[in-house]
Amino acid sequence: MPHIEFTSQLSQHLECSIGAIEATTLREAFDVVFERNPKVRSYLLDDQGAVRKHVAVFINNQLLHQRNNLEIALPPDAEIYVMQALSGG
């Protein structure tokens, strides 16, 4: 079963549970996360449903490049890491 983890920076703002997640696509995985805590949606996705510009999603160490394509298939052993891009000052 896929496994999802979030940057600890996110827990500074709101509760975001980690662990095993029943999903076959990234969208399904996010939907489970949003069902658990609806506020997470606006932290990860923009108004039009794409991954935020400064949020980085890795699936088995591969960076998701197409921010507006959440239909990407997840292998059963997918390790999803939702990180923040390095920026700021």
Added chain:
Amino acid sequence: MATILHVGTRKGLFTLKQNRSGWTIDRVDFLGDPVTMLMEDHCDNSLYACLTLGHFGTKLHRTVDGGEKWHELTVPVYPQGAVLAARSFDESSPPPTKPANRAEIWSLEAAGDDKPDCLWAGTIPGGLFRSENRGESWELNGPLWDREERMEWFGGGKDDPGIHSICVDPQDSQHVTLGISCGGIWETTDGGDSWALLGEGLRADYMPPDMTHKLSIQDAHRLTQCEVNPTVMWVQHHNGIFHSTDGSKSYREITEAGPSTFGFAVCVHPGDEKTAWFVPAVKDQCRVPVDGKRVVTRTRDGGESFETLSSGLPQENCYDIVFRHGLDIDQSGAQLAMGSSTGGLWISDNGGDHWDGTSNLLPQIYVVRFSRCQDATDG
């Protein structure tokens, strides 16, 4: 006069209180996060704080107990499929578009004393939102968003256009006037059901000559309205200072105002429409104080003449500026607060005649707001 001042900065919300030894920092909230807009709703003494998180977007929080507890609210969201004009050299008509995503809540105001649960939020990239339930949910104002002139708006400084000023007429809450950068001055007299584009006399030198006076591309940096006489409005515009006595229908340009007419911030005295304050910088291409001196300019005769106020302000090697929400005035009209791009904070208790430097160690200041609440601990 006010005894509490809220200061939104790049690294948190600082609340200052005035006591016998002057203004001191009383509490810090959201430390480390950019707090870009603040609004106190005196209908219920709640304080709203807008956060613009670099990674995770815009957030909105409310406290009703002076910051002891904060409640995260819903933020305005652009509907699926919403678009704005994309900058392009493509001459095609209609212009190319890009998806509309909320980048920032740039203005937030209570919708009037007769509408105690209602709020207006102005956003980048140009959408006006309304909440009927104190920020628990929001709806995009369609009549403004659907105006065809919106596709002519563009960003000035920010990447995309934004609504930075929302003036709710204190005598008629159905009458609201907006300042948009760069999208001109817009007015509704029916609570947002329809909008008119105003601002005859505004001038935009940054456009080709034939478009200088086009209303829909004017870059009002800040729009203010006099509380006691709402027909009087002041604009600090990209091209200078403008004054209206007919509710923004027409403007008169003021060409002389101390060291410069360029700037971002403006405040008008709540009880005297002829008195207003500005914080000048050199010009568009050189956004620093003139001669390295921080000054405030004040008119008390409706713009006929200006005084240059400098007592208590740095008069050498000063290179920070005061952005559009970095100047505020209290209900009495005597107290002013000014926060700068490098964290300088000055407060005046006498209409700007003298300023006390409160801190030069704060982070970059986006917004200063006096509270109407009185400090319960003030002895």
